Amino acid sequence: MTPTDDPMASLLPTCKKALDTFISSPTSAFTVFRTIAGPAPSAAAACRARTLFILDSSFNPPQVAHLTLATTALASRDLARYPRPHRLLLLFASHNADKQPAPAAFEHRLAMMTLFAEDMAARIAETRPGYVAGGDRAAVEMWQPVPIDVGVTSRPYYNDKTAAIEATGTYASSGPGPKHVHLVGYDTFVRIFTARYAAEHEPPFSALDDFMARHGLRITLRAGEDYGDEAAQRGFLERLRRGEMEEDGGRREWAERIEMVDEDKEAVDVSSTDVRKAVQRRDWKVVDKLCTARVARWIREKGLYSESESKIS
Numbered sequence: 001m002t003p004t005d006d007p008m009a010s011l012l013p014t015c016k017k018a019l020d021t022f023i024s025s026p027t028s029a030f031t032v033f034r035t036i037a038g039p040a041p042s043a044a045a046a047c048r049a050r051t052l053f054i055l056d057s058s059f060n061p062p063q064v065a066h067l068t069l070a071t072t073a074l075a076s077r078d079l080a081r082y083p084r085p086h087r088l089l090l091l092f093a094s095h096n097a098d099k100q101p102a103p104a105a106f107e108h109r110l111a112m113m114t115l116f117a118e119d120m121a122a123r124i125a126e127t128r129p130g131y132v133a134g135g136d137r138a139a140v141e142m143w144q145p146v147p148i149d150v151g152v153t154s155r156p157y158y159n160d161k162t163a164a165i166e167a168t169g170t171y172a173s174s175g176p177g178p179k180h181v182h183l184v185g186y187d188t189f190v191r192i193f194t195a196r197y198a199a200e201h202e203p204p205f206s207a208l209d210d211f212m213a214r215h216g217l218r219i220t221l222r223a224g225e226d227y228g229d230e231a232a233q234r235g236f237l238e239r240l241r242r243g244e245m246e247e248d249g250g251r252r253e254w255a256e257r258i259e260m261v262d263e264d265k266e267a268v269d270v271s272s273t274d275v276r277k278a279v280q281r282r283d284w285k286v287v288d289k290l291c292t293a294r295v296a297r298w299i300r301e302k303g304l305y306s307e308s309e310s311k312i313s
Contacts, residue, residue, distance in 0.1 A: 032149045103307070
């Protein structure tokens with residue numbers, strides 16, 4: 001295959017151009033770079049989405065924990081909580097774009113997000129009966145792929161990101177826009193509801209008022225001694241439900257907008273650091289296990305993460 005025959009060959013310059021355009025605009029807060037497996041959000045059909053799942057990460061690189069967080073949510077049959085049609089947004093924050101990113105440049109991360117979305121869409125299509133409520137023949141015949149958007153925001157916090165998405169009107173419709181559901185692991189959930197991380201607000205959790213009034217979180221429990229057992233992790237949410245965070249502005253009714261699940265928490269315990277360390281060891285079998293096929297190929301062919309992170313300034 002020659003470079004001109006390979007669709008991956010043009011991906012990096014396309015990503016760099018898109019990022020440069022976004023970053024250079026002083027008013028840009030959110031944009032969709034590309035849509036996989038469905039209509040772009042500018043199309044009228046996109047407005048039918050009622051639930052927008054948001055997977056927000058540095059994607060450095062995308063790996064199986066990201067895949068698990070997304071696919072288990074898309075497979076959920078809890079239609080009352082997450083009404084269809086669904087849409088997925090892979091979201092990358094460029095708010096530190098004035099600094100030299102390490103260990104992978106932002107355009108590489110955007111490229112890997114695109115390849116990751118393509119791999120995810122292919123996997124969902126292969127198992128499509130499981131992603132339709134009931135899996136019956138009529139439903140399978142009516143199955144449509146879940147659109148996956150690759151987006152960039154300049155905002156650092158969840159509430160600000162949601163506000164930026166809504167302000168652009170990207171997912172606007174004649175009625176209310178879709179409910180945003182951020183997909184996170186338990187460790188991220190704890191950071192969101194730790195008062196010192198929002199100390200600039202008084203009370204701290206008042207920063208989440210607008211977000212939690214209309215949107216929600218889907219928390220996947222994590223394995224490992226660092227996080228405690230399942231009872232301890234679920235107990236953190238119960239503290240919010242019992243009103244034990246009210247002094248810091250955490251409203252007990254928010255607990256109804258937070259779902260906590262234990263689906264494949266071993267897979268969620270994988271980190272992007274694990275991938276980078278495997279690359280440094282040149283352990284490509286581990287890289288192939290922890291990343292989707294297109295992402296693993298990109299890392300190897302582009303020589304990403306080959307230098308020890310301790311040597312990166």
